[in-house]
Amino acid sequence: MNAELRFDPIRLPAECEALRQEVRAFLAQEIAAGTFDPDRPGHGDSHDPAFSRRVGAKGWIGMTWPKKYGGRERSFLERYVVTEEFRVANAPVRLYFVADRQSGPILLKYAPEHVKMDILPRICRGELCFVIGMSEPNSGSDLFAAKAKATKTDGGWKLKGTKIWTSNAHIADYMLGLFRTSAPTKENRRHGLTQFLVDMKTPGITVNPIYQMTGQHDFNEVVFDDAFVPDDHLLGEVDGAWKQATSELAYERSGPERFLETFYVLIELIRALGEQPDVRSAEGLGRLVAQAHTLRRMSVSVAGMLQAGKEPVVEGSLVKDLGTIWEQKLPGRVRELAAFLAPETSNRATLEEQLAFATKVAPKLTIQGGTTEILRGIIARGLGLR
Numbered sequence: 001m002n003a004e005l006r007f008d009p010i011r012l013p014a015e016c017e018a019l020r021q022e023v024r025a026f027l028a029q030e031i032a033a034g035t036f037d038p039d040r041p042g043h044g045d046s047h048d049p050a051f052s053r054r055v056g057a058k059g060w061i062g063m064t065w066p067k068k069y070g071g072r073e074r075s076f077l078e079r080y081v082v083t084e085e086f087r088v089a090n091a092p093v094r095l096y097f098v099a100d101r102q103s104g105p106i107l108l109k110y111a112p113e114h115v116k117m118d119i120l121p122r123i124c125r126g127e128l129c130f131v132i133g134m135s136e137p138n139s140g141s142d143l144f145a146a147k148a149k150a151t152k153t154d155g156g157w158k159l160k161g162t163k164i165w166t167s168n169a170h171i172a173d174y175m176l177g178l179f180r181t182s183a184p185t186k187e188n189r190r191h192g193l194t195q196f197l198v199d200m201k202t203p204g205i206t207v208n209p210i211y212q213m214t215g216q217h218d219f220n221e222v223v224f225d226d227a228f229v230p231d232d233h234l235l236g237e238v239d240g241a242w243k244q245a246t247s248e249l250a251y252e253r254s255g256p257e258r259f260l261e262t263f264y265v266l267i268e269l270i271r272a273l274g275e276q277p278d279v280r281s282a283e284g285l286g287r288l289v290a291q292a293h294t295l296r297r298m299s300v301s302v303a304g305m306l307q308a309g310k311e312p313v314v315e316g317s318l319v320k321d322l323g324t325i326w327e328q329k330l331p332g333r334v335r336e337l338a339a340f341l342a343p344e345t346s347n348r349a350t351l352e353e354q355l356a357f358a359t360k361v362a363p364k365l366t367i368q369g370g371t372t373e374i375l376r377g378i379i380a381r382g383l384g385l386r
Ligand SMILES: Cc1cc2nc3c(=O)[nH]c(=O)nc-3n(C[C@H](O)[C@H](O)[C@H](O)COP(=O)(O)OP(=O)(O)OC[C@H]3O[C@@H](n4cnc5c(N)ncnc54)[C@H](O)[C@@H]3O)c2cc1C
Pocket: 131, 132, 133, 134, 135, 136, 137, 138, 139, 140, 141, 142, 164, 165, 166, 167, 168, 219, 364, 365, 367, 368, 369, 370, 371, 372, 373, 374, 377
């Protein structure tokens, strides 16, 4: 057994609660101004350049990063609070969120200084959208089977091949992409991949849309046909990107966004049941709220580990596994609890509309960011079971 696997019970410090009030006031102002409707997720455009810049001006993008790169040197626990409030409000974070969560931290660790000085402040100002270029048509779960190639040329590298399921590629400025620079070795099948910072406006890159079941255009196929990246956009070690990609996943998998994607249906149900729910509904609600609370405690605990400079890959995988299963089942559970609502319940139509949307969103939740089976493999390995 791995004795290191633990979730310390972390309490959010007082400065986090002050920040929470500030974030809520900002979001209330944005809602009042009509920027987005918190009760209608999926109805507005969740990529909003002007909103992103206002969030950047508040100092809430890249907020844990060094000041010299535009960050605010605040804690991961403070970042947790901002993420949580924005997610619960269904605010349009799509444009900057990947950069804030994972691309920025990777650049901080592996990019040359002049690239960091150029790009990180622009992320903090809410000006840049980043995407994750990992999955390929025959390489999703098995990330290390990636075939899209980077070949050395004068002053840089030429990229050829196809990435798929690339969220937001149609609106992106940059991709952090994983490309094959040599064959895997007998000893290490993960060897041979290199990570690059790719400017999405480079000639030779074509972005083809793929539509969700909800009708939304979230992700894409991205085709590289000898697209050039300069040498200084190579990140970290040639052939050694598997180490970088693994630590990136700790950031990707553990945040509150991993269990709050359908949370709005629970809020709407609480509104519908009112102050005096019957015993059956109260019991059902109590169970869901207790589960959400537990997930939150686990996720806060992982934020505490990131703050302590750890790489909680296994703990992050546990949060993602439990969190996505919970948020995936939530619409069905809410539908059951709403079955006996009086026909005249005032927000019934809103709840029905939300349930219809959440039910169509739910299947993707246990696939994005690593499937349930893959996460369980990681967890089993972390526990010393395989
Ligand atoms: C909404 C959404 C957004 C996404 N955004 C991005 C993005 O921005 N960038 C990006 O790079 N990717 C993205 N992805 C891709 C996602 O990471 C992959 O879809 C995921 O890793 C699964 O890969 P796959 O689709 O190739 O399925 P496969 O790997 O073919 O898996 C198919 C099934 O087999 C199971 N399976 C596979 N291998 C094993 C094994 N060893 N043991 C047990 N079971 C196994 C899987 O769990 C799954 O159920 C996104 C996906 C979704 C749904």
